[in-house]
Amino acid sequence: MRPFPKLLAAAALVGSLLATSSPAFAEKIALVGGRLIDGTAELPIRNSVILINDGIIEQVGNTDSLPVPEGYRVVSTEGHDVMPGLWESHAHIMLVGHANYTHWQEAYRDRQVDEIMPAALVQLLLAGITSVRDLGAPLEDSVAIKERLRNGEIPGPTLYTSGPFLQAEVDEWQRHYRWEVKSIADAQEKVQRLHAAGMEIVKLIDHDDMDRSVAQAIVDEAHRLGMKVVAHAHKPDEIRIGVEIGIDNFEHTGLTTAPGYPQDVLDTLVERTATGIFDGLLFWTPTMEGLFTYPDLVANPEELDDACWERGLKPDTIADIKQSIAKPGHLSYSQLTPLRTPTIRNKINQLRETGVMMLVGTDSGIPMKFHCQSTWQEMAVWVHDMGFDALETIRAATYWPAVMMGVQDRYGSVTPGKVADIIAVRGDVLKYMNIVRDVDMVMKDGVIYKYGGVVDEALLSEFE
Incomplete structure (x- = not known):
């Protein structure tokens, strides 16, 4: 940039x-x-x-x-x-904490480039985030916001973008920011469109529902064009297949309420990490703080009143977000979370033992996860609750994200x-x-x- x-x-x-x-x-x-x-x-x-x-x-x-x-x-x-400067390795700058996705996509579709995304970016910047990976947004909006940053029209972090999710099936209301991929030719064409538009990342989800050859074509074409591929790890087969087809970075801890990862998945990860040297590292962004601390947030939602997340947003946007999260314990989005919370510590420990290189990322922008708060909260939970070394955590939020994106020659360290x-x-x-x-x-x-x-x-x- x-x-x-x-x-x-x-x-x-x-x-x-x-x-x-x-x-x-x-x-x-x-x-x-x-x-x-x-x-x-x-x-x-x-x-x-x-x-x-x-x-x-x-x-x-x-x-x-x-x-x-x-x-x-x-x-x-x-x-x-x-x-x-910190990296936020999993953000959604088209979202700023509203709890109703379908309403948000309809009501704020035309306010993304002028209001929502600039607000998210300045909030991230002032929180010390100087680089961010934005994983999922309409392609035209991603192109436009990158252009505004390049032209010096708005302040913000260095921005790496995926544009739309690539997946097997998409609901009608999501089609402006999620793309269905049905064939090898379709996979290659869509990845080429993303690359031509300036996207550095391909975001692949539910790839276990795709024909294996189609998922492989997405990864192969992305790598041919020098792009990184990130993928959800919500289901065991997303991990199993993701490792086989060459995913660069898994996202989330996943597996809903299961107490941990199946042994064969762990064995697959160990085998994969054993073969990767510096250029072949397998990265993982667990985005777990919001799950781990949700019961605490329900008990004490005062942090939702922090005005830091209002910066750059219009009064009607702020009011709409506030009403949507007025009752944190009522949100359908989070009803399963209390059952997932007790499983997080074990899953994190399992991942650490496999040798994957973990990155600090938060899913920032999803309901009640504000761009001005999410990254520091994740880092604090890593150290004070999960037992990560503080220096290791800082490197997971600075140096290793730059390595993952292949830009460590310019970013990631004060050298x-x-x-x-x-x-x-x-x-x-x-x-x-x-x-x-x-x-x-x-x-x-x-x-x-x-x-x-x-x-x-x-x-x-x-x-x-």
Whole structure:
């Protein structure tokens, strides 16, 4: 993606983490003082110095080894952990939390590119998400929103898109964002259409209901064109067949209320992960926090009142979403969830033991999963409930998603030569992962959108 206009928040006040609201042109920045967790296997760097020129990281060191050259604007990160910008590996930017899908698709079909998708993107960005995989949307809307980002008309993360789902059968009301695929020729033609439109990903669901040769043709054509293929893992056969046809990344924990994955599925995953080296890794995005914490949300729905999810949305949209989620425990969408919740921990442990490379993703945008909240909540549950190592979790939200998409030469770590997508959180994120809910600084393409917890509203207004 082309960098946004080189507009930066004004210089930090001495001894303060508050930036002024007036944007100014500046191409050379030095982030100085914080502990750097750079996204690689390297140990954190205390008192770090990061030199950024024209949106690219030039050098990384610490205050003892890397003096700030003349001409760089110094931005303090003292007292903070500094990290690569986060990736949200499973988002739906055509959705912003409404609980009635059929109503949403009918009522907001014509408001996606001008209202809904830009709102989702700015909410993600201000939450520290600098790259996002959008998995399922009308093709024309995906093309249009990518064009708006490229032209600098709206702020947002680097966006990787799938366009419509590919599947065996589609209900009439879903046909604008889901495509049926019935034959090998149809599979090849539809994948080619997605690729020609600029989609980087193919999203395949219910592929166990397809003729095997058709599903194989989708994967083969996507790989021929350099695209990644992600697939649902809701059913055992989706996993079994998905491994055989060469899926790159499975999505969700799945299997409804079953206590765990069948042994033959686990054996298949182990065999697959045993054959993949760096370029052949098998990725998995479990999207499990919403399932795991749903009973807590029903007991205390206060987080649904957080105004962060209202940013960029019109008053009537906000009111419509609020009425749809007024009774979280009543939603038909979630009635099975309390029975699934107790199975999540075992399924996560089973997946970890198979050797799949797990990525942080949330299904952000589905009912009650807001773009401004979902990613940090997932990361916190990984560490504080599921027992993942904090550094492992950060890499699952930074480095490994970039590897999965084949863009690790430009994104995923705070290292020289990479794009300056950088965030900072106040405190020790390796001890308290949930502090990621309050990202103090957000830098995208070398542009600071948020500093000291304060959004640069003047900068955002430049896009309006």
